Amino acid sequence: MLKINKLNTYYRESHILKDVSVSVDRGQVVIMLGPNGHGKSTLLKSICGLVEKIDGQILYDGQDITGLASDKIVNLGVTYIAENRELFPYMTVMENLKLGAYSKNARGNEKENMAWVASLFPKLMQRQNQLASTMSGGEAKMLAIARGLMSDADLLCIDEPGLGLQPSYRVEISQIIKEISRQGKTVFIVEQNIPQLIEMADKIYIMEEGGISFEGGKYDVLNNEQLKEIFLGL
């Protein structure tokens, strides 16, 4: 479904991603691990057209989407859910969700998606008229995920959903991701604070210094004491 060949990205003078190759199959949950600041977020952003200088090839469903504008990529069914949420602060929860369904392919299914999101996030629905800027960190994160789901995407690129959250929220997030995956969506996720997610993973990558240093199944990681200790803190 998603195939990345030798991707390089640059920010100002620095070379961030170096010859990164990744592949994600339909319906999979793929997890990317690695130390902070080594380019995991950049990879997700590159996929979604949010990074300007890129070099290499990104294929989505066989179509080359390298360097395509972000709105076109969203339209194809790839959505990024940002680590720092990127909500619209002076809009209500409901308005944020509606804007999540801005892209053309999502508009037709807005009602179904809204119902689905409502079932997944009952708490958000109770607060649908609250301004996004007044929400707590955990709620805002939920809203960011919910808004991402509204885009009717097939591939969700989720960036550190559990970062800085209380354990209870992390559990909730892992359950939600399980549910998303069960719906047939493909999930490419950067996350290392939620051990439960590893259990779901079909494939695991580890990124260090802008390059892929490890690729394998979840048991490869779970059985490797060293990796387990470094990246999962177990």
Next chain:
Amino acid sequence: MRKTGLLAIIFTFVMLTTTSVFAADTIKVGVPLAATGAYAGSGDNYWKGIEMAINEINKGGGLLGKQLEVIRFDSQEFAPEVVMQGANYLCGKMKVASVHAGWAGWGQDIRAYGKYDAPFFCDDGAMPAVDVYKSDPEKYYNTYFITDTGGDQANSMFNMLTALPYEYPNKKIVIINTDDAWGMEVGDTLSKQFKKIGWKVAKRETVPYGINEWGPILTKIRRINPAIIHIEIPSSQEVITFFRQFIKQPTNSILSYGWSITPLEVLTTLGKDADGIVGEMPAGMPAPKAPNAKAQAWVDQYMNIYKHPVPAGSWIAYTSVMVWADAVKAVGDEYDFKAVNKHLKEAGYDGLQGKMKFGENNTLHAQPAAPIVHYQVQDGKLVALFTDPPLKPYGEYKFQMPRWIKK
């Protein structure tokens, strides 16, 4: 990098020095006028008069057998530096034989052109400019003011207003003037004169340029209901919007627009609506009929070329070129500045309206041959009611009661 700067400088100075043209068979005449900015309209009026004079001289075989060549300079909005640049460019670099300006910087111009000797004709019409001249008449001997100062013009306005065949219902006047030298001078003089004869200056307001919403001022005026409202804003927009807003709920007042009646747009925009407003023009041409056939021919020619009535400044700017040409002809050498200036100062000139002469402070004071003309708008045109000095009714034209005054 060092070389860059050096090359840039060399390049620019080669450009600067080579642009001066050394053509010997023409006489260069400098014309620093506002071609852009807020005063461009008045600059255009002066320019038309000057252009007409130059073309006339050139068609008649030139001056001393040489054609006149005009060198224009845009004095923009008369920033001190620009005024000085103009003088340095025209007199210093282009070596013009005379400079014909209109509004030129209210005193700054006297200093800038006083450094040179070429005759400098300007229409500053304000006391501060004359004061600069008076500070060193020797140095500024080449300066000629082609109209009277604001104070003298205001005295004439006062005389006209009191001579109108009209019984004022009360003795209250409202004066609105701009915050520049001209407006203040006229406002001060008028208020002094009216107070002297026992009138009350019920409101004196100094306003900046650019006002289009007169509601607050008109509200006060309506309460006062003065016998005269005098507006002195030498710009067309403000006086037009004032009239439009005044007329929707008028008071029983004579509207005296002073110099502000003269900008071209006032009448072309308001047309017959403006009937009844009075105003004046210094060194003006009485209308609709000129005082003599020669003058009438000139007016007809002007209207033919420019397709509009003669605005303030055109005639006197035309005359200033003619006065200078006359002096050059008498002296026989356009660069003998001493002699040309002496001739200008001492000999008179036989203009379209008669014999005229520069008087005290090199000023062309109002005189029968260059009178202050007081008009009233009648049927959408300026109609001369009086000429001054001496203040006397002009021709058979009669004052008409403004339509908004209710008996």
Next chain:
Amino acid sequence: MSLKRMILTLCGFYCVMGIMPLFFGGTDYIMNILIMILIWAVVASCWDVIMGFAGIFSFGQVAFYVIGAYASAILSVSMDIPPVFSIIMAGVITGLVGVLVGLPCLRLAGPYVALVTFAVHMTLVPFLRGPLGRAIGSGGSQGILTIPPIKLFGLAFSSDQLVPFFYLTFFLTIICTLVLVLMIKSYWGTAFLALKDSENFAASLGISAFKYKLMVFALTSFITGLFGALYAHYVGMLSTKMLSMDVFTILMIMMVIGGIGKYPGVVVGAVITVTLSQLLAPLGMYRPLIMGAIVVVLVLFLRDGIISPIIRLLSPLQRVVVEEE
């Protein structure tokens, strides 16, 4: 640009400027341009330091210049203070005004700073023309027409004698340029650059944005006021017309041509702009039209002003010159 290179460049430039009167001393028109180049080069440099190095969107440069000019004119005309002292006092007054303006500005950002500083510019017109201005001796709308020349060692410096005035300006220009260069290249300058890059980052280094920005405002407005005063005594007359948009835009064009924050590019910008403006003056309304077009094209196509492409263009030439030497 390294300190050495910067100083060498400026040295070269001012050496050439310094010998110009030998060739053009007799031509008032060109001497006037040369003097204006010197004055504008410093005023524009100050603006470059504020905008380019300190990263403050100040639009008050012309206002400071006019404040300096008026201050010195009023002091010397109304209070009979010898111009030599009034010029320095004008600089100090402008510096103080700079601090006063800087204080509220430092809490603001972007177009707000531009607006507040420009508001100072806008209030100056009604202030100087109105009763308050007349009370302190601004001469109202007609301005001040009789500003005395600067008298020093028995010599009078004014627009009547251009060559001596040129060298007086030249002397002050050199001093102020040195001060600016030292500021840019000192710890201060480094601090400005850090501030411009990231205020948070600089704060973490212990650089107080507030203190430094205020110091920039004070120093640059002092120098600007000083040159404004010099200008007042040079032309001998002042009016509020100095605050027209034209002067403002011309100054802005110097920076665009020279490149913002590319000191000493702005000095070359001043040379080109003043000359161009003078050359185009006979064209009337086409002058500002062309100037406007130049700004649009330069901003669009030359990100660092005209300097770097000129260097690139001239580098083969330079090599030839060097080889011949």
Next chain:
Amino acid sequence: MFLEIIEVFTSGLINGSVYALMAVGLTLVYGVTKAFNFAYGSFYNLGGYFAWVLLIPLGVIGGYFSVFFMAIPFFFIVGYLLEKVLISPLRKYDDWEMKVMMLTLGLSLFMDFGYQAIFGPRIKSLPGIIEGTVQVGEVVLFQQDIVIFILSLSGMLCFWWILNNTRTGMAVQAVAQNPAGAQIVGIPKDFIFAATFAISTMMVGFGGILLCQKNFVDPMGSTDIMIKAWVITAFGGMGSIRGSLYAAFILGMLEAFVGWYFGMIHVQIATLTLLLVTLAIRPRGLMGRE
């Protein structure tokens, strides 16, 4: 006295509606694209000249109705192209905000003197949309003022409605609040930037047509308009449309009452003092937010 106050109040109301019209476009473009358009006043004048060319030399059929009808596509296209050609290439620079200011300043110089070169330096007057007066009690009003008041207010309400109730309007707001977030949900940011610029150009062009027929088309008047609009937007809080509306009416009233009570000469100082005091207390203006 009471009648006088009513009259001054109406004058302030008219001022306010005019200012609101001028300011909303500027604040919108700043709020959404963070680009400050210094050529704003020149587009106001473009509106005036547009109407003049159509009405006087061309004598278009339908008068102001056709003028407005043609102005919509004209100004939209002009604004859109302007953003695409001149503004958006600058976005890649770090100091693009400063560059945009300088470029638009140059553009305004170019446009203002371009008008003078084409149409001459003299002012032009337009025929009134409607002539005549209406008497309400003791107060006499121009029908023209009423038309301006109604059109500008309804135009703005309509615009407000579009902004809050349509998908595109919401997208515009989204870009204003969080450009990165907008990109994530698939809003074409560049298009929204250009479209916003186009809409703002359209609004100021409309303002130019409406106000120039009341006053004049003055080639040099653009700086005053720009400064006025700038002061209002900063006072109200840049980017806040509601803020500019309040600011426009507050300043309109201030102008009318200061002019009436203290004299017109004090208006500008009063306005700027109010602005400076407001910014000292609230650095982002009345309704501005971080």
